[in-house]
Amino acid sequence: xxxxxxxxxxxxxxxxxxxxxxxxxxxxxxxxxxxxxxxxxxxxxxxxxxxxxxxxxxxxxxxxxxxxxxxxxxxxxxxxxxxxxxxxxxxxxxxxxxxxxxxxxxxxxxxxxxxxxxxxxxxxxxxxxxxxxxxxxxxxxxxxxxxxxxxxxxxxxxxxxxxxxxxxxxxxxxxxxxxxxxxxxxxxxxxxxxxxxxxxxxxxxxxxxxxxxxxxxxxxxxxxxxxxxxxxxxxxxxxxxxxxxxxxxxxxxxxxxxxxxxx
Amino acid sequence: xxxxxxxxxxxxxxxxxxxxxxxxxxxxxxxxxxxxxxxxxxxxxxxxxxxxxxxxxxxxxxxxxxxxxxxxxxxxxxxxxxxxxxxxxxxxxxxxxxxxxxxxxxxxxxxxxxxxxxxxxxxxxxxxxxxxxxxxxxxxxxxxxxxxxxxxxxxxxxxxxxxxxxxxxxxxxxxxxxxxxxxxxxxxxxxxxxxxxxxxxxxxxxxxxxxxxxxxxxxxxxxxxxxxxxxxxxxxxxxxxxxxxxxxxxxxxxxxxxxxxxx
Numbered sequence: 001x002x003x004x005x006x007x008x009x010x011x012x013x014x015x016x017x018x019x020x021x022x023x024x025x026x027x028x029x030x031x032x033x034x035x036x037x038x039x040x041x042x043x044x045x046x047x048x049x050x051x052x053x054x055x056x057x058x059x060x061x062x063x064x065x066x067x068x069x070x071x072x073x074x075x076x077x078x079x080x081x082x083x084x085x086x087x088x089x090x091x092x093x094x095x096x097x098x099x100x101x102x103x104x105x106x107x108x109x110x111x112x113x114x115x116x117x118x119x120x121x122x123x124x125x126x127x128x129x130x131x132x133x134x135x136x137x138x139x140x141x142x143x144x145x146x147x148x149x150x151x152x153x154x155x156x157x158x159x160x161x162x163x164x165x166x167x168x169x170x171x172x173x174x175x176x177x178x179x180x181x182x183x184x185x186x187x188x189x190x191x192x193x194x195x196x197x198x199x200x201x202x203x204x205x206x207x208x209x210x211x212x213x214x215x216x217x218x219x220x221x222x223x224x225x226x227x228x229x230x231x232x233x234x235x236x237x238x239x240x241x242x243x244x245x246x247x248x249x250x251x252x253x254x255x256x257x258x259x260x261x262x263x
Numbered sequence: 264x265x266x267x268x269x270x271x272x273x274x275x276x277x278x279x280x281x282x283x284x285x286x287x288x289x290x291x292x293x294x295x296x297x298x299x300x301x302x303x304x305x306x307x308x309x310x311x312x313x314x315x316x317x318x319x320x321x322x323x324x325x326x327x328x329x330x331x332x333x334x335x336x337x338x339x340x341x342x343x344x345x346x347x348x349x350x351x352x353x354x355x356x357x358x359x360x361x362x363x364x365x366x367x368x369x370x371x372x373x374x375x376x377x378x379x380x381x382x383x384x385x386x387x388x389x390x391x392x393x394x395x396x397x398x399x400x401x402x403x404x405x406x407x408x409x410x411x412x413x414x415x416x417x418x419x420x421x422x423x424x425x426x427x428x429x430x431x432x433x434x435x436x437x438x439x440x441x442x443x444x445x446x447x448x449x450x451x452x453x454x455x456x457x458x459x460x461x462x463x464x465x466x467x468x469x470x471x472x473x474x475x476x477x478x479x480x481x482x483x484x485x486x487x488x489x490x491x492x493x494x495x496x497x498x499x500x501x502x503x504x505x506x507x508x509x510x511x512x513x514x515x516x517x518x519x520x521x522x523x524x525x526x
Contacts, residue, residue: 004283017280018288020267020354020363025281027404028291059405091283100283128391128402136401139391141290142322160423 003080005073005101010080016100024094028136031055033090036106040084047192056092058132064097073101107230117237117247118153126159130188140168163212170226174213183212193227223248266343268336268364273343279363287357291399294318296353299369303347310455319355321395327360336364370493380500380510381416389422393451403431426475433489437476446475456490486511
């Protein structure tokens with residue numbers, strides 16, 4: 001049986017529950033992080049902790065757990081369940097600071113996703129408070145469901161002005177010549193992997209443009225890709241069924257969790 | 264100890280919980296209704312059932328419980344806990360159609376709220392899928408918290424174009440001469456009480472204009488009010504600290520749940 005952490009205490013995963021009468025649950029008043037344990041080490045733990053704190057602050061919750069607390073809880077859970085490669089989810093609920101940590105097998109994707117690219121769709125909508133990882137995720141759910149119903153891997157969100165901001169669970173990039181485009185920080189989730197992608201791109205002497213691009217201009221770019229903690233950098237093969245100009249093989253350009261470089 | 268219903272079965276309220284590992288919980292993928300038991304009778308049960316079904320449909324969930332199912336569950340809970348005047352909350356979670364019914368004391372407000380009016384604030388934001396009562400309620404939470412921090416009772420939501428659409432948990436109306444203004448159906452929650460307010464207004468020979476009004480024009484109207492199942496029709500005394508032209512005493516105009524008329 002899997003274990004979990006609730007408010008610093010090891011429990012059985014099945015006891016990691018929220019009452020349906022809780023106002024925080026009823027209002028999606030919570031924030032979360034997902035991070036990886038890789039070969040026994042937590043990846044980018046500081047960054048995930050800082051973002052959790054920032055997400056909490058964004059909805060007026062003061063995170064009462066220190067970095068050392070969270071690290072200790074993660075290690076307790078890792079030891080208890082004998083984990084080595086795994087994904088952990090931290091959920092912080094409401095003003096009461098209810099903290100849950102659960103874990104799951106780390107998702108992995110076929111090599112072909114990186115060499116041949118993935119199909120994506122578009123969906124009109126903007127995440128509320130895009131800088132923060134809150135549980136107010138109905139738009140993302142519906143957009144991704146729509147993509148999956150169409151056999152696609154991810155949906156790109158198009159804002160009210162017709163610009164592509166981000167995917168439902170990924171950041172988005174477009175490459176043209178020597179220039180890498182990604183939406184302005186204020187409009188997207190500040191992905192931990194996005195920081196690394198940008199660093200890596202700079203180290204490759206690419207120019208970074210913090211400009212969102214219009215949905216109708218997608219096909220004029222050399223190549224498109226998305227990134228996330230689980231996906232790393234993944235090329236896009238088609239948008240709404242139409243092939244993009246060129247699929248960039250990110251097998252050779254794959255972002256490494258450790259050194260902040262393209263592998 | 265209070266009871267609750269889970270998937271048609273009577274349980275202890277403390278067992279009405281959702282796992283934090285549930286994707287539906289993590290994505291606020293659920294819909295709900297709140298309805299009153301008044302003197303032993305469920306008020307507007309058909310309307311609440313239809314709206315629950317419609318909210319579910321709006322996020323691609325097919326409600327698998329019939330009207331008779333829900334009515335039976337409500338009655339089981341009412342009998343078990345010996346209830347006569349109470350508010351019930353129905354929560355329908357995810358594709359799995361997990362159904363919870365819980366209950367609480369019916370909120371009541373001081374008579375002065377109806378005779379003297381309440382203070383409201385404004386908050387910029389639009390509910391996602393406003394026609395449906397989903398759990399994706401973070402905007403409403405934050406807007407109401409902001410109002411309460413300022414000593415106000417409710418927040419009015421202002422959309423991207425500067426129009427007042429609705430309150431965080433109420434519909435909004437403005438009266439000028441013989442004309443009652445309320446935002447177009449497509450932009451707001453289709454409140455059960457709003458149906459009654461509109462019916463009652465028509466019976467009073469008021470003209471109904473389905474036009475939202477600009478935030479900056481609020482003070483040019485004769486009077487403003489809000490409505491909801493728990494509030495009925497409640498006059499607004501001030502907006503962001505500035506008094507409105509006139510407070511309409513809804514004690515004499517209070518909407519009755521039963522006859523669809525102003526009391």
